[in-house]
Amino acid sequence: MICISEALAEVMSSTSIEKRAVRAARALNEAYDYERPSSFSRALRLDFGNVAVLLISGTASIGAHGETLYPGDFRAQTRRTFANITALLESEGASWQDIVRTSCYLRDIERDYAAFNEERTRFYQEQELDPLPASTGIQAILCRPDLLVEIEAIAIFRTGDAKE
Numbered sequence: 001m002i003c004i005s006e007a008l009a010e011v012m013s014s015t016s017i018e019k020r021a022v023r024a025a026r027a028l029n030e031a032y033d034y035e036r037p038s039s040f041s042r043a044l045r046l047d048f049g050n051v052a053v054l055l056i057s058g059t060a061s062i063g064a065h066g067e068t069l070y071p072g073d074f075r076a077q078t079r080r081t082f083a084n085i086t087a088l089l090e091s092e093g094a095s096w097q098d099i100v101r102t103s104c105y106l107r108d109i110e111r112d113y114a115a116f117n118e119e120r121t122r123f124y125q126e127q128e129l130d131p132l133p134a135s136t137g138i139q140a141i142l143c144r145p146d147l148l149v150e151i152e153a154i155a156i157f158r159t160g161d162a163k164e
Contacts, residue, residue, distance in 0.1 A: 018047040022054060024087035043088050047159065054092060054155040058105060059084050060147045071146040074112050078119040078149050085153055096127040098157040102135045105150040109139035116149060 022043035043056040061069045061077035062084065070076035089095055104120075106112050116137070124132060133153070142150050 018045075020045050022056075022088055022092055024084070024091045043092075045092055050158055050160060052092065052094070052155075052157055052159045054089065054094060054098075054153075054157075056085055056088055056153040056155070058103075058143075058150040058152045059088070060142065060144075060150040068144055068146045072148075074115055074148045075119055077147065078116055079123070081149055081151050082119075082123050085151060089155060093159075094155050094157050096124075096129060098155040099129075099133045099153050100156050101154040102133050103152045104135060104137045105140040105142060105152075106137065107140070107142055107148045109137060112148065113137060 021041040022045050024042065041057060042059070043054050046053040046055070059081055061080040063069045069080050086096065089098065104116065106116060140150070142148075
């Protein structure tokens with residue numbers, strides 16, 4: 001995992017910032033391809049010299065054709081959400097080891113937080129994360145009534161020969 005102070009130093013010394021959309025079409029489609037299009041990128045990649053930052057939009061249990069997967073099954077939706085974020089990370093050569101922050105939106109935080117934390121803890125243990133990402137849990141009305149959880153994330157990693 002990259003040190004934040006090193007990443008900030010690289011960002012500050014970089015003369016240009018390259019920006020492009022991130023896609024993982026096998027896992028989930030683009031939001032603008034929905035039956036009712038939505039205007040956002042699944043993620044943006046910002047390149048600052050040898051440091052890349054992925055800004056991953058709120059991601060949920062969405063399938064490759066834009067359909068909600070596992071309606072009513074909170075744990076299955078949580079697992080699919082982690083899988084979708086994993087696909088976005090992998091499409092850019094990153095992993096959960098590069099995640100520095102998550103914001104976790106639950107439709108009913110009082111009802112579902114314990115289950116969410118169990119699923120997240122299991123997933124993070126599988127990923128062998130140490131340290132764990134910074135995180136915030138928020139109760140929110142999500143974009144579809146059948147979605148129960150949505151997660152956004154920030155990853156920072158070295159690119160090219162500089163990546164360790």
